[in-house]
Amino acid sequence: MTAPSPTLTLVAAIGLCAGIATLVWLALATLARIAPRASLTMAGANAAALLSLVLRASRGSMPGTPASWLGDTLAVASAALLGVAVMAITTRRLHWKAAVMVVSLAALALLALPDDGDLRWRVRIISAGGAGLLLAASLTAWRSLSDEAKKDGRSTLAPLVLPLILIALLMAVRGIATFIAPVASLDVHVPTSLNLTLLWSALTAMLLQNTTLAFLVLLRLIRRIERLLERDPLTDTFNRRAFDRALADAHAWLGRGRGYALVMIDMDRFKQLNDSLGHAAGDAALRLMVEQLRPCLREVDRFGRLGGEEFCVLLPDTDLAGAALVAERMRALVEATPLRWQDQDWPLSASFGIAEAERADASADAVLARADAAMYRAKGQGRNVVQA
Numbered sequence: 001m002t003a004p005s006p007t008l009t010l011v012a013a014i015g016l017c018a019g020i021a022t023l024v025w026l027a028l029a030t031l032a033r034i035a036p037r038a039s040l041t042m043a044g045a046n047a048a049a050l051l052s053l054v055l056r057a058s059r060g061s062m063p064g065t066p067a068s069w070l071g072d073t074l075a076v077a078s079a080a081l082l083g084v085a086v087m088a089i090t091t092r093r094l095h096w097k098a099a100v101m102v103v104s105l106a107a108l109a110l111l112a113l114p115d116d117g118d119l120r121w122r123v124r125i126i127s128a129g130g131a132g133l134l135l136a137a138s139l140t141a142w143r144s145l146s147d148e149a150k151k152d153g154r155s156t157l158a159p160l161v162l163p164l165i166l167i168a169l170l171m172a173v174r175g176i177a178t179f180i181a182p183v184a185s186l187d188v189h190v191p192t193s194l195n196l197t198l199l200w201s202a203l204t205a206m207l208l209q210n211t212t213l214a215f216l217v218l219l220r221l222i223r224r225i226e227r228l229l230e231r232d233p234l235t236d237t238f239n240r241r242a243f244d245r246a247l248a249d250a251h252a253w254l255g256r257g258r259g260y261a262l263v264m265i266d267m268d269r270f271k272q273l274n275d276s277l278g279h280a281a282g283d284a285a286l287r288l289m290v291e292q293l294r295p296c297l298r299e300v301d302r303f304g305r306l307g308g309e310e311f312c313v314l315l316p317d318t319d320l321a322g323a324a325l326v327a328e329r330m331r332a333l334v335e336a337t338p339l340r341w342q343d344q345d346w347p348l349s350a351s352f353g354i355a356e357a358e359r360a361d362a363s364a365d366a367v368l369a370r371a372d373a374a375m376y377r378a379k380g381q382g383r384n385v386v387q388a
C-alpha cells in the first residue's frame with residue numbers, strides 16, 4: 001500500500017477543519033442562539049470552503065466542467081462570507097452588497113477564462129477577490145472596534161482582527177506567487193515545497209479565522225453583559241454602582257495631581273410632569289434631557305444616573321470655572337428644549353450644583369456631598385440655575 005501524497009493529506013486536514021467548524025457555528029447559531037446571524041454566516045463561510053476544496057481537488061478528474069468553475073467561485077464566496085461575518089460581529093450590521101458584487105464579478109471573470117490547464121489567472125482572481133474583501137472587512141471592523149472603545153472609555157479590541165489581516169495578506173501572496181512560480185507548480189496536487197507551504201498556511205488560516213471569530217463573539221458577549229451590569233436601562237447613562245466606581249478612580253488620581261469636578265443635575269418639578277402627563281412622559285423627558293446633554297461631554301467625561309431624576313457628570317481634569325461653563329451650557333440646553341408630548345410642548349428645566357475636588361477631601365463622597373448641597377441651593381433660589 002502506498003502512502004497518500006502529503007498535499008492530499010493536508011487538503012483532507014483543511015477539509016476536516018472546515019467541516020467541523022461548519023457544524024460548530026451551525027450549533028452556535030441554531031441551538032445556543034449566540035450571535036445567530038454572524039454564526040450562520042461563519043457556518044456558510046466554512047461550508048463554502050469545504051465544498052470549494054472538494055470541487056477544486058477533483059479538478060484533474062473533471063477539467064472544464066461547471067463543478068470546477070463552481071469550486072473557484074466558492075473559494076471567493078468563502079472569503080466574502082468571512083468578511084461579512086467579521087463585520088456582523090463588530091458593526092452589528094450585515095454588509096452584503098460589496099461581497100455579492102465582488103463574488104459575482106469574480107464568477108463572471110472565472111467563467112470567461114479558457115480552460116487550457118493554465119491556472120495562473122484563476123488563482124489571481126480568487127486571491128485578489130478574497131484578499132480584497134477580507135482586508136476591507138477587517139479594516140472596517142478595526143475602525144468600528146476602535147470607535148466603540150473610545151465611546152465606552154475602554155481598551156480597544158481592534159488588535160483581535162490582526163489575524164484576519166494576516167490571512168488576507170497570505171491570500172495576496174498566493175496571487176503574487178503566480179507571477180514567480182513555474183506554471184506547472186500552481187496545481188496544489190503537485191507536492192512542491194511552495195505548494196506544501198501554501199497548504200500549511202491555508203490550514204493555519206482555517207484554524208486562525210475560526211478561533212479569531214469565536215474570540216470576537218465571546219468578547220462581544222462579555223462586553224454586552226458588562227454593559228447591562230453598568231448601564232441604566234432607561235437613559236443608557238452609568239448606573240449608580242458604575243458611576244461610584246468611576247468617581248472612586250478619579251479620586252484616586254487626585255493624589256497624583258489630576259483633579260476633577262462634578263456637576264449634579266436634578267430636573268425641576270418632575271413630579272408635576274409625571275402627575276399631569278403620566279409616567280411615560282416623565283420617562284421620555286429623562287431620555288430627552290440625557291440626549292440633549294450628551295453632546296456637551298467629552299469622551300473622558302462620565303454621565304451617571306444617581307436615582308430618580310437626579311444625574312451627575314464627572315469631569316476629569318476640570319476646575320470649578322470649567323464645570324460652571326459646562327453646567328451653564330447644559331442648563332440653557334434643557335431650558336431651550338421642551339418635551340413634545342401628544343402634540344403639546346411641556347417646558348423643561350433643571351437645577352445644577354457644581355463642586356471641584358480638593359486635596360483635603362478624604363473621599364469622593366465629600367465632593368459629591370458639596371455638589372449635592374450646591375444643587376439644593378439652586379433649588380432654593382427658584383430652580384433653573386447653576387450654583388457652586
Ligand SMILES: Nc1nc2c(ncn2[C@@H]2O[C@H](COP(=O)(O)OP(=O)(O)OP(=O)(O)O)[C@@H](O)[C@H]2O)c(=O)[nH]1
Binds near residue numbers: 269379
Ligand atoms: N417617569 C419617571 N419618574 C420617576 C422616575 N424615577 C423617579 N421618578 C419620579 O420623580 C419624582 C421626583 O419628585 P420630587 O423628588 O418631588 O422632585 P420634583 O418634583 O422634581 O421637585 P423639585 O426637584 O423640587 O423641582 C417622583 O414623583 C418620582 O416618582 C423614573 O424613572 N421615571
